[in-house]
Amino acid sequence: MSDTFRFSDALDRVKPSATIAVTTKANELKRAGHDVIGLGAGEPDFDTPDNIKEAAIQAIRDGKTKYTPADGIPELKEAICAKFQRENDLSYTPSQIHIAPGGKPVIYNAFLATLNPGDEVIIPAPYWVSYPDMVLLASGTPVPVECGPNAKYKLTPEALEAAITPNTKWLLLNSPSNPTGAAYTKDELRGLADVLLRHPQVWVMTDDMYEHLVYDDFEYFTIAQIEPALFDRTLTVNGVSKAYAMTGWRIGYAGGPEKLITAMRKVISQTTSNPCSISQWAAVEALNGTQDFLPERRAAYQKRRDMVVAGLNAAEGLTCPTPEGAFYVYPSCAGVIGKTSPSGKVIETDKDFAAELLEQEKVAIVFGEAFGLSPAFRVSYATSTEALQEALTRIQRFCANLS
Numbered sequence: 001m002s003d004t005f006r007f008s009d010a011l012d013r014v015k016p017s018a019t020i021a022v023t024t025k026a027n028e029l030k031r032a033g034h035d036v037i038g039l040g041a042g043e044p045d046f047d048t049p050d051n052i053k054e055a056a057i058q059a060i061r062d063g064k065t066k067y068t069p070a071d072g073i074p075e076l077k078e079a080i081c082a083k084f085q086r087e088n089d090l091s092y093t094p095s096q097i098h099i100a101p102g103g104k105p106v107i108y109n110a111f112l113a114t115l116n117p118g119d120e121v122i123i124p125a126p127y128w129v130s131y132p133d134m135v136l137l138a139s140g141t142p143v144p145v146e147c148g149p150n151a152k153y154k155l156t157p158e159a160l161e162a163a164i165t166p167n168t169k170w171l172l173l174n175s176p177s178n179p180t181g182a183a184y185t186k187d188e189l190r191g192l193a194d195v196l197l198r199h200p201q202v203w204v205m206t207d208d209m210y211e212h213l214v215y216d217d218f219e220y221f222t223i224a225q226i227e228p229a230l231f232d233r234t235l236t237v238n239g240v241s242k243a244y245a246m247t248g249w250r251i252g253y254a255g256g257p258e259k260l261i262t263a264m265r266k267v268i269s270q271t272t273s274n275p276c277s278i279s280q281w282a283a284v285e286a287l288n289g290t291q292d293f294l295p296e297r298r299a300a301y302q303k304r305r306d307m308v309v310a311g312l313n314a315a316e317g318l319t320c321p322t323p324e325g326a327f328y329v330y331p332s333c334a335g336v337i338g339k340t341s342p343s344g345k346v347i348e349t350d351k352d353f354a355a356e357l358l359e360q361e362k363v364a365i366v367f368g369e370a371f372g373l374s375p376a377f378r379v380s381y382a383t384s385t386e387a388l389q390e391a392l393t394r395i396q397r398f399c400a401n402l403s
């Protein structure tokens with residue numbers, strides 16, 4: 001490539017995914033023979049259930065291997081409408097459903113279809129790493145609003161009110177959250193809905209990807225269900241990746257106003273076209289088939305969450321709140337900032353903490369700066385109890401050895 005070749009300005013607006021960078025670095029160390037424990041991954045360690053795999057195999061045998069309508073087959077749209085009705089009390093019709101190759105492109109398609117330069121998107125921080133970059137790629141302006149541990153990592157009505165300007169186009173909610181696991185209660189959503197009712201120009205995108213992963217009898221609600229007056233300006237995003245352990249199958253979906261869904265169809269029809277036909281048939285089975293495995297998996301995650309929260313709180317200088325859902329915790333490492341590791345390195349930031357932890361104890365976590373709230377880090381507990389126990393021992397030893 002010649003030196004004069006120029007990449008796009010859009011590319012300059014984004015940074016590479018920090019979570020993928022951590023996984024890459026951990027894999028490099030593993031290949032070099034180190035005993036690395038990766039707590040960076042954002043995917044279930046469980047397998048896709050057999051009934052879903054069988055549906056995919058059957059789809060291949062039946063020759064369902066051709067192009068489909070760009071934003072999904074009618075059978076999956078029907079299954080999604082039934083899911084929204086059954087689980088969220090939301091009445092969407094198939095013309096209000098968008099299906100794309102993962103939850104990520106659903107969100108990106110919505111931003112591409114709606115954002116113009118100057119349009120602001122309110123993003124509670126800490127946030128999933130991709131949100132601000134997707135907004136930037138689509139020419140919008142991300143407006144992060146810090147929601148620290150004192151606010152239980154959740155947006156308050158006061159903070160929302162203060163962040164809204166005449167340029168606000170979207171509020172982006174994520175419950176349960178990646179990276180904190182925090183989930184909004186019915187009352188907390190009511191408080192946010194009341195603010196939104198005063199600002200009719202603000203639309204709501206809610207990323208409900210971890211809906212099924214909530215613990216301790218937490219009752220899950222999504223915002224359009226709480227306030228029907230918001231239904232016509234809410235995009236309810238969900239997918240099969242996390243609940244059904246189908247990250248590699250690439251199916252995400254959303255329900256929203258028909259005008260928005262039509263605009264998103266225009267985007268997908270000129271970019272990726274349809275998500276994999278076989279995966280779509282597998283997703284029909286995921287949504288329509290047995291849900292019996294969910295409580296069992298939820299119980300396993302809850303046990304790991306409790307173990308991880310206790311283990312992290314037992315480490316000197318770390319404080320870890322107990323989140324309501326997802327498979328992440330987000331401990332503060334404020335208590336170790338300024339300390340020195342046995343190698344002589346001073347821990348000045350959460351990035352230093354993560355780098356030294358990987359170097360000294362071969363435990364991979366993702367530093368908080370990547371999620372927009374420091375000093376903290378994200379631990380994914382979607383891995384075996386044995387690996388988690390060993391990782392906690394190493395983290396405790398690492399913190400005890402700081403001086």
Ligand SMILES: Cc1ncc(COP(=O)(O)O)c(C=O)c1O
Nearest residue numbers: 042102103104128178209239241
């Ligand atoms: C909050 C959140 N939303 C969306 C996604 C994307 O899901 P998918 O793999 O279906 O694109 C993820 C995946 O990590 C996520 O954590």
